[in-house]
Amino acid sequence: MRFSSAKYLFSEGFKNVWKNWMMSAASIGVLVLCLLLTGASALLSINITNTLNAIESQNIVKVYLKNELDSQKADQVGKSLRAIENIVSCEFYSKEQAVEKFKDTLGKAFESMKENNPLPDSYKVTLEDIAKYEETVEKIKEIEGVDTVVNRSELFEKLTKFDRFVSLAGLIIVFILALVSLFIISNTIRLTMYNRRFEISIMKSVGATDWFVRVPFMVEGVIIGIISAIISSIVLKFFYDFIIQVIKKNISFFNTPFSDVSVPLFLSFLLAGVLFGLIGGLISISKYLKKEGGEILGW
Amino acid sequence: MIRFNNVSKVYPNGTTALKNINIHVKKSEFVFIVGASGSGKSTFLKLIMHEEEPSCGEIFIDGMNITNISKKEVPYLRRKMGIVFQDFRLIDKMNVFDNVAFAMRVTGASERDVKKRVPYILALVGLQDKADRRPAELSGGEQQRVSLARALVNNPALIIADEPTGNIDPEMSYDIVELLSEINKRGTTVVMVTHEHNLVKKFKKRVVEISAGDVTSDKKITEVIKNEI
Numbered sequence: 001m002r003f004s005s006a007k008y009l010f011s012e013g014f015k016n017v018w019k020n021w022m023m024s025a026a027s028i029g030v031l032v033l034c035l036l037l038t039g040a041s042a043l044l045s046i047n048i049t050n051t052l053n054a055i056e057s058q059n060i061v062k063v064y065l066k067n068e069l070d071s072q073k074a075d076q077v078g079k080s081l082r083a084i085e086n087i088v089s090c091e092f093y094s095k096e097q098a099v100e101k102f103k104d105t106l107g108k109a110f111e112s113m114k115e116n117n118p119l120p121d122s123y124k125v126t127l128e129d130i131a132k133y134e135e136t137v138e139k140i141k142e143i144e145g146v147d148t149v150v151n152r153s154e155l156f157e158k159l160t161k162f163d164r165f166v167s168l169a170g171l172i173i174v175f176i177l178a179l180v181s182l183f184i185i186s187n188t189i190r191l192t193m194y195n196r197r198f199e200i201s202i203m204k205s206v207g208a209t210d211w212f213v214r215v216p217f218m219v220e221g222v223i224i225g226i227i228s229a230i231i232s233s234i235v236l237k238f239f240y241d242f243i244i245q246v247i248k249k250n251i252s253f254f255n256t257p258f259s260d261v262s263v264p265l266f267l268s269f270l271l272a273g274v275l276f277g278l279i280g281g282l283i284s285i286s287k288y289l290k291k292e293g294g295e296i297l298g299w
Numbered sequence: 300m301i302r303f304n305n306v307s308k309v310y311p312n313g314t315t316a317l318k319n320i321n322i323h324v325k326k327s328e329f330v331f332i333v334g335a336s337g338s339g340k341s342t343f344l345k346l347i348m349h350e351e352e353p354s355c356g357e358i359f360i361d362g363m364n365i366t367n368i369s370k371k372e373v374p375y376l377r378r379k380m381g382i383v384f385q386d387f388r389l390i391d392k393m394n395v396f397d398n399v400a401f402a403m404r405v406t407g408a409s410e411r412d413v414k415k416r417v418p419y420i421l422a423l424v425g426l427q428d429k430a431d432r433r434p435a436e437l438s439g440g441e442q443q444r445v446s447l448a449r450a451l452v453n454n455p456a457l458i459i460a461d462e463p464t465g466n467i468d469p470e471m472s473y474d475i476v477e478l479l480s481e482i483n484k485r486g487t488t489v490v491m492v493t494h495e496h497n498l499v500k501k502f503k504k505r506v507v508e509i510s511a512g513d514v515t516s517d518k519k520i521t522e523v524i525k526n527e528i
């Protein structure tokens with residue numbers, strides 16, 4: 001294709017979008033929704049994975065002591081802990097210190113807890129080799145006077161399950177929305193084609209190839225895809241930043257900044273949008289050209 | 300230029316439009332096709348441009364057997380010919396220049412060639428001053444000349460016209476056929492379907508009459524006049 005006809009065909013594609021702006025807007029709307037949900041579940045999944053990795057690489061274990069232990073016996077536990085070979089260091093937190101910290105984070109309302117302190121003494125234990133995590137935890141549990149060891153695997157399991165759920169639910173919703181948006185895009189382009197059936201018929205009568213007829217409508221689809229990708233990226237950024245702001249005050253869960261993923265995310269949106277526009281366009285064009293569009297109308 | 304060997308056309312609904320037709324049109328010939336409504340004249344043209352496929356028989360255009368050409372080849376076949384319809388078929392939103400240029404752009408012609416060729420063709424049909432007008436701002440005769448310019452712009456070896464004067468007044472009609480005749484003298488083959496006996500009488504050309512899907516006469520003009528007297 002020569003440059004001049006390329007230019008002509010592209011400008012025709014742009015005109016199609018504006019001429020038929022209501023249907024174009026509907027297509028863009030559904031495609032944006034589709035991209036947003038995909039993006040949101042991808043971001044959630046990324047954050048869960050990062051959190052899982054963070055948990056996995058944590059080599060600190062909290063060991064809570066039984067409540068009735070006196071300080072001598074607590075020291076005894078400390079000695080036993082240090083005796084375990086995989087333990088590098090171990091720091092004692094008395095129940096008073098625990099309450100102090102509790103109060104700091106949650107406020108003065110917990111002042112009264114000092115008198116009737118329900119919190120246990122504890123040790124903060126640092127492991128040398130995380131690979132021996134489970135093994136070491138078992139050894140700690142065997143020490144007399146140890147009540148509970150905060151276990152990472154429960155949280156780990158819950159998060160993994162949640163991650164799987166998010167991915168699956170996201171996948172199903174996105175799949176359905178993808179079909180819907182393909183349907184709407186192809187109908188949008190079909191409508192444009194119907195509006196321009198007379199022109200298409202003239203094109204065919206003067207010897208236009210099917211490709212020549214197709215290109216403006218494919219351009220229309222691609223434009224719809226690109227616009228959708230841009231809108232989705234912007235909306236998702238603001239949405240994500242807002243969520244981070246709200247949640248980060250409480251838990252350090254959403255810890256991946258948007259800028260980390262913005263480029264691959266935008267590129268994937270763009271690719272998906274363009275692909276959808278193209279496929280949607282191609283579906284309707286081939287349908288149309290096979291039927292009424294292949295004929296010279298009204299002759 | 301055109302050869303029909305025992306061609307029949309039966310439409311999917313069972314209508315037989317042409318029955319065992321044999322027609323040969325030589326290069327640089329001018330042929331009028333006449334006949335009653337529904338006799339199969341348009342079908343004849345549709346077969347020439349492969350808008351319809353023959354049910355049986357063989358069709359040759361410019362030495363090429365087009366009887367069973369594939370869908371992909373049809374555009375290239377049509378670029379060899381220019382087509383003029385009764386209802387002009389111009390694109391309203393494009394001006395005269397673009398309507399004519401359109402047929403060139405479809406073939407992938409460069410803008411430079413378009414700028415050279417279109418004004419030349421518009422001058423040929425006498426519309427050099429109206430290149431910027433919209434079709435709606437032209438008379439019927441002028442619109443048909445635009446459509447003729449569009450048919451001519453790719454320099455086809457063959458012009459086919461389906462009642463090109465059907466929608467315009469007699470004087471203008473005469474001009475259009477005069478123009479076709481002029482183009483024919485330069486070597487382009489012309490096949491024109493018409494209802495107007497006056498035109499057929501004035502231009503002494505070959506006349507093929509089709510009735511009910513049969514060629515019932517194929518003569519030079521002088522004989523037709525004798526028959527009518």
Ligand SMILES: Nc1ncnc2c1ncn2[C@@H]1O[C@H](COP(=O)(O)OP(=O)(O)OP(=O)(O)O)[C@@H](O)[C@H]1O
Nearest residue numbers: 310312314315316335336337338339340341342343
């Ligand atoms: N697409 C079609 N499907 C079925 N029948 C058709 C089709 N096109 C034409 N016919 C029929 O074939 C016959 C010939 O039609 P055609 O259009 O060739 O006639 P015509 O000579 O051009 O008539 P007119 O002078 O009215 O234009 C008619 O009986 C018509 O009804």
Ligand SMILES: [Mg+2]
Nearest residue numbers: 340341342461
């Ligand atoms: Mg007809």
